[in-house]
Amino acid sequence: MIADLLIHQVPENVNNKTPIAVPIKAPSQLQVVGQKPTHIKHGQDHFYEDRNFQGRSYETSQDCADISSYMSRCQSCRVESSCFMAYELPNFMRIQLFLRREEYSDYMHMGMSDSVLSCHMIPQHRGSFRMRVYEKENFRGQMHKMMEDCDSIHDRYRMANCQSTQVMEGHWLMYEQPHFRGRMIYMMPGEYRNLREMGDASWNPVRVA
Incomplete structure (x- = not known):
């Protein structure tokens, strides 16, 4: 069950060198x-x-x-x-x-x-950051717009669960625990209808690039 949530951006010039531990899909070559x-x-x-x-x-x-x-x-x-x-x-x-x-x-x-x-x-992103987080799957239930980091969705919005999201601008990390801790998920612009498919955990958004 998703119990508490967090959101965070990583600015364009990152000075914090602490690595963060996260599942996603993308094309590749080496x-x-x-x-x-x-x-x-x-x-x-x-x-x-x-x-x-x-x-x-x-x-x-x-x-x-x-x-x-x-x-x-x-x-x-x-x-x-x-x-x-x-x-x-x-x-x-x-x-x-x-x-x-x-x-x-x-x-x-x-x-x-x-x-x-x-x-x-x-990829580097030089524009604004915008995303919507939803309490339930398929963009249902309580909704909040995000434009900046949030160290706990539960504390800020009293929203117990975050089960779907729409990323309009920027790249984000969703953290499993408040204060940017625990497992994470990288999210590029797009729609994510069911975050439970990415793990049975709480997810808190953070801007990453």
Whole structure:
């Protein structure tokens, strides 16, 4: 049952380096660049087979639905070009991590079981942020418009559940617990008629890009 809710944006220039642990779907592609490169190109993102940036590596600035097509696992990365969502399983499934521009030497310290097997690049958004959250599935029940972060939907609107949402502008993270904690879901513009399909939890919105 959805008991408490939270919403948050990640601004265009992100200074907070704390990774956040989230499930979603998107297209993908990844480019091989060889083993242990001696230099890092500015504006590219590098994914490594082993912890501490060791083993085979891949360079990309695009989505990848299945990193295991290129290497057996991915346990560290350097993010330089943009923000990414990283996923525990192929095809953008299971536990998610929000990766800002930073170096990540070991995913296990960030809540992942072992490695990242797919990733989705979050495009920059320079306009306004707008979304609607609904108490019930299929856009029914109590509705509230969101244009900024909300650390607890329950406290602000006395809304016990959030079971559907419409994202009009911007990219958002929906958090499982108040104050931007717990599992999260990345949401691009679109309609989401049943959030229970993404997990039986409370979801609180936050702007992400």
